[in-house]
Amino acid sequence: MKIKKAVVLAAGLGTRLLPATRSQPKEMLPVGRKPIIHYVLEEIRGVGISKVLLVTGKMKRAIEDYFEKDKPAPFYIRQGEKKGTAGALLPAEPFVENEPFVVAYGDSLIKDSSSPSLLERMADVYQQKKAAAVLAIEEVSPREIKKYGVVKIQNSKQGVFQIVDIIEKPKSGKAPSNLVSAARFIFEPIIFKMIHRIKPRQKELWLTDALRLLIKNGYPVYGVKLEPGEKRYDVGSFESYYKTFLELALSDKEFGKPLKIYIKNLLKGNATTNFSNYAN
Known part of the structure; x- marks a missing residue:
């Protein structure tokens, strides 16, 4: 893979996961045997990307440690005053220089087989279509x-399609698709x-x-x-965290x-506290 740089956005406060995120970043919450962000970096490094910038914020020192x-x-930089997903990406501009790059959200992992x-x-797709942006969908x-x-x-063809618009969190009945x-x-x-041209919401x-403006200006996405x-x-929430961990x-x-086996017995009301009873 010719793309050699990646930016991981990990500056969010994790307010929907309070009080668990009061003492540690949401990206460091364990999922199975590893923290969430460990899986994200494994995914990125697994395709040969070695230069990774983590955009962090307040209360995120545990990630660096x-x-x-x-x-x-990884390299690190703190998010500035401008908030939101595009605001988090802005500090990465000097790191990226004039190269294409991957962006990954630090609280979202992909189980990929x-x-x-x-x-x-x-x-x-980026190389074949000479795209300005490619999104996972x-x-x-x-x-x-x-x-x-x-x-x-x-x-649309074999799981690849051109994006002609994108709408953030549309109201019921107003979505152009379920993608x-x-x-x-x-x-x-x-x-x-x-990003420098868009106005805050x-x-x-x-x-x-920023993507809508990219499309509006004729760039292929x-x-x-x-x-x-x-x-x-x-x-990003307790519901999704519980499901992911499980x-x-x-x-x-x-x-x-x-x-x-333990969970099945637990639901029946006859699980024992000795977990080793369910091994083998």
Whole structure:
């Protein structure tokens, strides 16, 4: 993969996960045997990207301590006064220089069993289509649409399509599709020019608005849909965190099977406290 730089956005306050995030960043909450952000960096490094910038904020020192001994270690920068997803990306402009780069949300992990991987397929589309931006896209249920940036598409072929508009958290009945942005992007540096031009909404700058401006100015933007073997986990609320932890714990090679038996017995009201009883 020719793209050599990635930016991980990890500056959010995690208010929906209070009080758990009072003493540690949401990105450092454990999911199975690893913190959330560990999976994100594994995904990025797994496609050969070694230069990674983590955009952090207040109360995020634990992230720097965690990756301190990594070789190569990530770079770090603090988010400035401008908030929102686009505001978080702005400090990465000097790091990116004039190169294409990956962006990943630090509280969203992708369970990926596909080959080539999601990021590799996105990079192929970026190169083949000469795109200014490529988004990972997933299909969601109608009740979930209001939580995400929803895309309007055309020219769909084998999970790849051109994006002609994107709407942030549309009202019920106003969504152009049930396809939403899935927390992974590839951008040309032109995205920063768009971010500098957009206006804040509720005092925050959003990548959705920068992408809409990119499309409006004639730049090609494409989407790559997650395949059946891929799943995104958005660990931004207690509901999604519990589901993510449970699913990954059940896939643990050592404890997954006994945990499944334990849960079945727990639901029946006859589980024992000795977990080793369920091993083998």
